[in-house]
Amino acid sequence: MHGTENNFLLSSTSTSCNICKINCFDLLKWVTMFTKLCVAATSKISHAFILKDTISHSAVMSKFEIPDRLVGNEKSVWVEYTQLVLKYKPLNLGQGFPDFHAPENVIKALAATTTSDNPLLNQYTRGFGHPRLVNVIAKLFSRLLNRTLDPNNEILITSGAYEALFSTLQGHTNPGDEWIIIEPFFDCYEPMIKVAGGVPRFIPLKPKNINGPLSSADWVFDKQELESLFNEKTKGIILNTPNNPIGKVFSLDELQFISDLAKKWNVLVVSDEVYEWLVYEPAKHIRIATLPGMYERTITIGSAGKTFSITGWKIGWAYGPANLLYNLQVVHQNTVYTCPTPLQEAVAIAFEQELERFDSPDCYFVSLARDLKPKRDFMAKFLSDVGMIPTIPEGGFFMIANWTKLKDKVQLEEETDEYRDYRFTKWMAKNVGVLGIPPSTFYSPEHKYIGEDNVRYCFIKKDENLEKAAELLKKWKSTQ
Ligand SMILES: Cc1ncc(COP(=O)(O)O)c(C=O)c1O
Numbered sequence: 001m002h003g004t005e006n007n008f009l010l011s012s013t014s015t016s017c018n019i020c021k022i023n024c025f026d027l028l029k030w031v032t033m034f035t036k037l038c039v040a041a042t043s044k045i046s047h048a049f050i051l052k053d054t055i056s057h058s059a060v061m062s063k064f065e066i067p068d069r070l071v072g073n074e075k076s077v078w079v080e081y082t083q084l085v086l087k088y089k090p091l092n093l094g095q096g097f098p099d100f101h102a103p104e105n106v107i108k109a110l111a112a113t114t115t116s117d118n119p120l121l122n123q124y125t126r127g128f129g130h131p132r133l134v135n136v137i138a139k140l141f142s143r144l145l146n147r148t149l150d151p152n153n154e155i156l157i158t159s160g161a162y163e164a165l166f167s168t169l170q171g172h173t174n175p176g177d178e179w180i181i182i183e184p185f186f187d188c189y190e191p192m193i194k195v196a197g198g199v200p201r202f203i204p205l206k207p208k209n210i211n212g213p214l215s216s217a218d219w220v221f222d223k224q225e226l227e228s229l230f231n232e233k234t235k236g237i238i239l240n241t242p243n244n245p246i247g248k249v250f251s252l253d254e255l256q257f258i259s260d261l262a263k264k265w266n267v268l269v270v271s272d273e274v275y276e277w278l279v280y281e282p283a284k285h286i287r288i289a290t291l292p293g294m295y296e297r298t299i300t301i302g303s304a305g306k307t308f309s310i311t312g313w314k315i316g317w318a319y320g321p322a323n324l325l326y327n328l329q330v331v332h333q334n335t336v337y338t339c340p341t342p343l344q345e346a347v348a349i350a351f352e353q354e355l356e357r358f359d360s361p362d363c364y365f366v367s368l369a370r371d372l373k374p375k376r377d378f379m380a381k382f383l384s385d386v387g388m389i390p391t392i393p394e395g396g397f398f399m400i401a402n403w404t405k406l407k408d409k410v411q412l413e414e415e416t417d418e419y420r421d422y423r424f425t426k427w428m429a430k431n432v433g434v435l436g437i438p439p440s441t442f443y444s445p446e447h448k449y450i451g452e453d454n455v456r457y458c459f460i461k462k463d464e465n466l467e468k469a470a471e472l473l474k475k476w477k478s479t480q
Pocket of ligand 1: 274304314316
């Protein structure tokens with residue numbers, strides 16, 4: 001045996017060859033002893049390895065647990081309910097997207113862009129926004145705001161309105177800064193504020209009555225309560241008009257009240273206006289940035305997904321004064337950096353086309369709401385027919401409906417969730433085949449009770465699917 005091997009098992013190392021000097025008996029004894037030594041050593045080593053492995057395993061596990069600032073943000077209604085759709089395949093009136101084709105001119109613009117002679121249209125573009133897109137957005141909103149927007153400094157193109165919200169809240173929050181959120185609210189506001197180190201403060205919209213037919217205008221905030229939330233630590237207030245999930249279009253009086261407080265306390269207004277074109281007569285969308293002295297302190301957020309029924313494209317924007325937008329640019333350049341060029345080019349073409357026919361009834365900015373209104377009214381009717389009390393939205397494409405008169409027709413005890421609306425929507429998806437979203441998800445824990453008696457349905461769906469939903473609900477209602 002050549003003693004140079006297995007140095008890590010035998011403590012001594014021999015470089016000389018001993019085999020030639022020993023007899024067979026000695027050799028046998030030596031081999032036996034060596035084998036024993038090997039077994040003992042191997043077992044010790046593997047034991048040591050196992051021990052070491054156990055320690056390092058738990059160390060590894062704790063090292064890679066979710067960071068403190070993300071704790072509490074693990075649950076997402078969208079992730080959970082998308083799973084529910086995949087598993088039970090209900091009619092999906094949950095998430096807010098059309099189940100019909102996007103406008104042909106928009107799709108064709110994208111096809112033409114990707115196959116264009118210009119090779120650069122499939123490559124990176126300007127980080128803060130593709131020039132053609134920021135130019136046309138500046139042109140559109142200059143007209144709507146009656147002021148000239150600088151395309152390069154007052155507009156940022158983002159990965160959907162989601163990223164515009166994220167960049168705004170990251171870019172304008174110091175630890176301890178307070179943000180006022182009007183409930184019910186698009187659910188990502190709260191985790192985005194917390195991750196940025198801020199503190200959300202909530203004020204709920206409450207229905208003036210709950211018995212009769214309701215309009216989203218009946219959902220109001222208490223002015224004194226709102227005023228009491230403002231203080232030296234307030235950094236801003238998030239407004240969403242038209243609101244998701246209620247469809248409330250904030251009135252001039254309400255916006256004026258918010259503006260006066262914002263100016264008094266020198267705070268920002270983040271105005272999430274992704275449904276700006278989805279407003280039903282006689283309601284009128286008012287951009288808070290157009291109120292006196294408000295452009296200076298407002299960041300307005302929009303979405304091509306909602307504007308052109310292309311939610312999968314995830315192109316959004318923020319506009320506002322250059323000094324406020326600068327903070328968003330810093331976040332954007334260090335996270336997303338640049339959004340897809342062909343999508344931006346195609347959205348730019350779509351905007352240019354709408355600008356050309358801006359005052360015509362064919363303009364998509366007005367025709368979509370006109371086409372959706374009958375769907376809204378159809379949904380309100382079939383929900384009322386089964387015994388729910390819908391809130392008729394003035395804007396957006398969601399409708400919430402109070403389902404408590406039907407509580408005897410659902411076996412809520414079959415579901416285990418904490419909140420009744422979660423149990424209701426899950427039971428309905430599994431047993432009736434219609435999926436809605438639980439509105440308590442749009443409230444802070446202390447106000448979830450306001451949403452619990454309701455369900456949110458989306459009506460930007462094909463007529464045949466809305467009719468199917470009506471039939472399924474009717475059938476369910478007629479069974480014992
Ligand atoms: C109120 C509100 N804000 C922002 C968004 C996000 O829009 P995007 O899909 O452009 O990221 C949504 C999407 O549903 C929304 O409802």
